[in-house]
Amino acid sequence: MKYPQIIELTEYKLRQFPADKINYDIGTKLWQEYDEKDKKIKVEFPTPKTKNKWQFTSLGYVGYIPITSEFHIILKPKVPLHNLFGMLEYAYNIKSFCFLDGLVNCDSLQEFYNYLVNILAQKILDRGRKGFYRAYLPKTENLTYIRGRLNMQQVMQKPWDVKLKCDYQEHTANISDNQILAWTLFIIGRSGFCSEKVAPIVAKAFHLLQGLVNLQPFKSRDCVNRKYHRLNQDYQTLHALCRFFLDNIGASHQQGNYSMLPFLIDMAKLYEKFVAEWLKIHLPSNLRLQYQERVDIIDDKIYCQIDLVIYEVKTHKVVYILDTKYKLNSRPSTDDIHQVVAYATYKKCHQAILIYPHKLTNHINQLVGESQVRLRSLTFALDSDLEKAGQSFLAELIKYNEPR
Incomplete structure (x- = not known):
């Protein structure tokens, strides 16, 4: 039995391979399917710029890709x-x-x-x-015998038809x-x-x-x-x-x-789901979380979806707007800031939170503009014990009360 060639890549870490180790057609297929089309792996062909080597970088995905039956790629996580x-x-x-x-x-x-x-x-x-498990499903069929309820209207319209239209319940596993x-x-x-x-x-x-x-x-x-x-x-x-x-x-x-x-596994989506489900379980009882809340801007034609919205249970008031960012940035990007502040302003909320899986070099904690939205960057770390990291994140989240 011939085993496939397998190469391993780790999230966001560039790896080089000699030009003769990767078949050019396979490299081209990888680039077409997972770089040019889907942006899952950055592919650099052997050129003088790359010192005549293949360069591959996993772009935030973890898993297994069979490019052909002879060549497979394993994408490893950067987290433990x-x-x-x-x-x-x-x-x-x-x-x-x-x-x-x-x-x-x-x-x-x-x-x-x-x-x-x-x-x-x-x-x-x-x-x-x-x-x-089986269930009863309604079914209508033309039969040579009576089963269930007979359709009398058809019998009267076509008395010569030997097949009878019957409505009945079928107990099926399908x-x-x-x-x-x-x-x-x-x-x-x-x-x-x-x-x-x-x-x-x-x-x-x-x-x-x-x-x-x-x-x-x-x-x-x-x-x-x-x-x-x-x-x-x-x-x-x-x-x-x-x-x-x-x-x-x-x-x-x-x-x-x-x-x-x-x-x-799309790690950005997984991080978002993970933070949402962790908060659902661990939030104080006076707060509840809404995941992927849809907000209609103009009827139902123009809308947006907010990652995480935290409400006060008794008043139904929005307390926090949160947005997860599975990125390697040293500080929040301008686009990320504008987006989460816009969501908070629209929902009349004074707390806008950007959540990252690592500590930022330049974290943010300040009031933004006339809206008086407090913008913060917080960390739900993935490189240590998840439960301890979650408790630390939650303590920081509820540290500031909403300004009156």
């Missing part, structure tokens, strides 16, 4: 691996699941990925042994609860990131569902705000795991003809 796992646990609401204890033994992103894949596949197999599981296993199987041990388990679970449901695409948003009850309560765990995979496997390629799909 156990903190990346901790961020994912919060962001996808899987922190409370007892099966996550085994994550402490994961030494790489691939081990983490396969650990979660194995859990999902095994839980689907367990549910299959007990019987997949419902979205199970279709989400099948689609997730399908794209996991195409990712090419499963280990030799886990891949057969995924195939077995997918085969079990394949005979019961129609395969159709789903997005990660289809896994949230679903209704659970006594008969399908265990699906909540399954759908939480599905959401993670649907969010990060081949998001832009699911409808294409790719034989393998990339597994990519």
Whole structure:
């Protein structure tokens, strides 16, 4: 068996390779798909400027990209691996699941990925042994016998027709609860990131569902705000795991003809989700958080979405406007400042916060203009214990009371 060539890149760290180590066609494909189009990896071709070397820089993504069957790229996080796992646990609401204890033994992103894949596949197999959840769905069909309610209007209009139009309820497993599981296993199987041990388990679970449901695409948003009850309560765990995979496997390629799909975590989006979910759990009881709040500027045609809005529970008053910035800047950019201050002004809020994963050389804490908005840059650090970093961030956040 011929193993693919694998190179490793770390977030925002430039890495060079001799010109003869990377096939020119592969380098061109990487540039076309992940630099020119998607801006996930900065690609510099061998030239006198680069001392005749390839130069690659990961632009804030973590994961695995199979460029071809012979050439793969692993994108490593700049944050400690156990903190990346901790961020994912919060962001996808899987922190409370007892099966996550085994994550402490994961030494790489691939081990983490396969650990979660194995859990999902095994839980689907367990549910299959007990019987997949079924529901009654309305169905209309022309039958040679009466089933359910007979459509008398059709019988009177076409008395010669031997087939009778019947409306009835079908008890079926071909419902979205199970279709989400099948689609997730399908794209996991195409990712090419499963280990030799886990891949057969995924195939077995997918085969079990394949005979019961129609395969159709789903997005990660289809896994949230679903209704659970006594008969399908265990699906909540399954759908939480599905959401993670649907969010990060081949998001832009699911409808294409790719034989393998990339597994990519957008660290900026993950940081935003992580901070939001951490705050939801740890905010004082007199405050509540609204994530990705939509604000219509002109009806519903022109609108914006604010990352994080914190309200006072009793008065429903906006206390803080927050915007996460997963950047390496030494100080907030002018555009970032203008944006968060504009949001605060629009919401009549006097506290505008920019949140960074590292301490800025030039942090900000000042009143801005006539609006009297206090603009601050705060840190929710990712290079140390996440819980301690979160508590430190929260203490700084609520340090200043809103000016009267």
